[in-house]
Amino acid sequence: MKSFRIRAVAFVASAALLALTACSAGSGTSPGSTTGASQSLAIGLVAEPASLDFTTTDGAAIPQALLGNVYETLVKLDESGKIVPSLAKSWTTSPDRKTYTFDLVDNAKFTNDKPFTAADAVFSINRVKTAWTTQLKAAMDVVQNVKALSATQLQVTLSRPSNDWLFRMTTRIGAMFSETGVSALATAPIGTGPFKFSKWNRGDSIVLQRNDGYWGSKPYFNEITLKYFKDPTALNNALLTGTINVIGTVQAPEALSQFTSNDKYQVIEGTTNGEVLLSFNNSEPIFKDIRTRQGIRQAIDHKALLDTCFAGRGKLIGSMVPPTDPWYEDLTSIDPYDLAKAKSLLQASGAAGKTLRLRLPTLPYAISCGQVVKSQLEQAGLKVQIDQLEFPAAWLTTVLKNADYDMSIIAHVEPRDLGTVFGSTKYYTKYDDPTLRQLLAAADTGNEAAQIDNMKKAARRLSEQAAADWLFLLPNLIVADKNLTGLPQNAITENFDLSRLARS
The missing domain is CATH 3.10.105.10 (Dipeptide-binding Protein; Domain 3)
Structure with a gap:
């Protein structure tokens, strides 16, 4: 529920994006490049977040926008649902399945210019237990002790073996925060991700900008706007008029024929x-x-x-x-x-x-x-x-x-x-x-x-x-401009991965 994810809801539920017309790149621009013409994209979703702080506010719309894009986790899910490295480049598990040792990347930093270290991971995991107020925090109760062995090595000890714990670390409770960047989570999120928060026009849109100091592969788009529509007809019309470039969550599937019969668009259907x-x-x-x-x-x-x-x-x-x-x-x-x-x-x-x-x-x-x-x-x-x-x-x-x-x-x-x-x-x-x-x-x-x-x-x-x-x-029903690539076939995580989007 979506949030809920409720992805209650929700997703539970989804979001929608306002009008930004995408400019086409110069012929030399490729995914991950920061050269060429300015690249912007507008995505339409449903259900605007009530807050940007998923540590105290339920609902799927917050991690949909921010998780993996602004905030990163130690581990994440690939498209097949397998747990793969993220801020942790590798990890080992003790024979009794209670102790995890993570080796972290050494070149990540937060958008407040603070380096990401094992101390931030200790802070983030402990904070779930002490400061989070949503029901999801219970998944961290199994953690008995967490400590930094060095700046790039983290050790987490559980009170008992748990198949679920590492999986939960791919979700919002696994998000890594800066100790100096949690004073205004509801309005000014700070993370290590490929995008940084730019602005929130309440009742309308959230704007993310490419994080040019990102430690990993740079996103293709330098600005992505998420605009929230409550009316599915207005959402469809926004794509038809070129106001947005993607319908991230189709809300009126009975109207899909207007896109499937138009070669300007692609329709993706998965689960x-x-x-x-x-x-x-x-x-x-x-x-x-x-x-x-x-x-x-x-x-x-x-x-x-x-x-x-x-x-x-x-x-x-x-x-x-x-x-x-x-x-x-x-x-x-x-x-x-x-x-x-x-x-x-x-x-x-x-x-x-x-x-x-x-x-x-x-x-x-x-x-x-x-x-x-x-x-x-x-x-x-x-x-x-x-x-x-x-x-x-x-x-x-x-x-x-x-x-x-x-x-x-x-x-x-x-x-x-x-x-x-x-x-x-x-x-x-x-x-x-x-x-x-x-x-x-x-x-x-x-x-x-x-x-x-x-x-x-x-x-x-x-x-x-x-x-x-x-x-x-x-x-998973998505409609988008024909030349947009990197859209997910299946939506099996809490976030909408914006870093993989590009134009062919």
């Missing part, structure tokens, strides 16, 4: 890890009865919903695991659409005739799919009241923080977020299942085979217990 979740507030009495939860799931015709609210694009999955994770199984056969059975279950649980508040973020897919959910649940005997909450601020506060809702719809885009969303009663789903927590713990501490086996069991347990309903998995 994401953004599970569009119909979440239940499991702390409420009505949802404590499994028959209510199962009845809701069986009242929803998922294929019809996908065809209606997202033009049939996306994938039906049946639980909180995308196909790009090694423990994926198709669980759509659990609680399949059966209106008669749904009515019977809701009658038996006493939920029939009750009114449920479906509190939706003002995101196009959520509003569109929410109308379908309301119609299908009312056919099964429930009453559904839709409330639209401005996203991100109102939804994050009302639903994610205060759990003041009965049901909601949001795309949880953070990678491998099953445990985050359902493993703690502190999260907004308020799901409490000791068996699930035992499976997650066994998956984290076991060998690779045990991890896969227990994560499969955890995903099946979630589905069989109807902890929520998984409407579909978002596709």
Whole structure:
């Protein structure tokens, strides 16, 4: 959720970019070059960040813009999902799988001109435990001790073996900060990345500039503007008129034909890890009865919903695991659409005739799919009241923080977020299942085979217990100028990697 990633949401959710017309390069300009004509790019996304500080503010829009672009991590994911070097050029693990020793690059520096050293890594990891306030910080609890062995060598000791910890270091909790650069994270981020923050026009756009002091390969574009559109038609029109160069997250897939039939554009379609979740507030009495939860799931015709609210694009999955994770199984056969059975279950649980508040973020897919959910649940005997909450601020506060809702719809885009969303009663789903927590713990501490086996069991347990309903998995749909290269086929990380973009 996106943020959420929620990539809740979200991605949970996405962003959009304002109007900058891209200037073409001189004939001698190549990706990574800083010579030639000025290179600028405008990308359209959805869901502007509420803040630029992901240490205290949830939501996927912040890491989407800043992670990997402004902030870097010790390790990162490649396009296949493999953990590869970043600020750490290599690492070793002790035989007991509890101690990690990282050898760091020696030429990275922050945009405040401070060199990046192992001391900054110690500060950043410890700060997750002491200063972060989001639910994601819990992934760092397993760290027992962290110390700098030298300026370029870091040692991290865990309290127990954890398969998940190194993976989490590829996400926002692994971001490296300068101790002298954290005083204004909400408005002035400072990192070691290929771009540096330039300005934020609230309600409109974020501008990033190429970091010409970057330690790695220099980006092709010297300025990239991200502009945020709430209306999918306006987003599409911005590309058609040349105001932007990329639609980073297509919100109206039914309108794709206007781009596929035009040779000025390219359309990329891949997959994401953004599970569009119909979440239940499991702390409420009505949802404590499994028959209510199962009845809701069986009242929803998922294929019809996908065809209606997202033009049939996306994938039906049946639980909180995308196909790009090694423990994926198709669980759509659990609680399949059966209106008669749904009515019977809701009658038996006493939920029939009750009114449920479906509190939706003002995101196009959520509003569109929410109308379908309301119609299908009312056919099964429930009453559904839709409330639209401005996203991100109102939804994050009302639903994610205060759990003041009965049901909601949001795309949880953070990678491998099953445990985050359902493993703690502190999260907004308020799901409490000791068996699930035992499976997650066994998956984290076991060998690779045990991890896969227990994560499969955890995903099946979630589905069989109807902890929520998984409407579909978002596709990665991008439309861009024909000559733009470096766009991701699949979106399986929290960030939109801007450093690989170039013009052919």
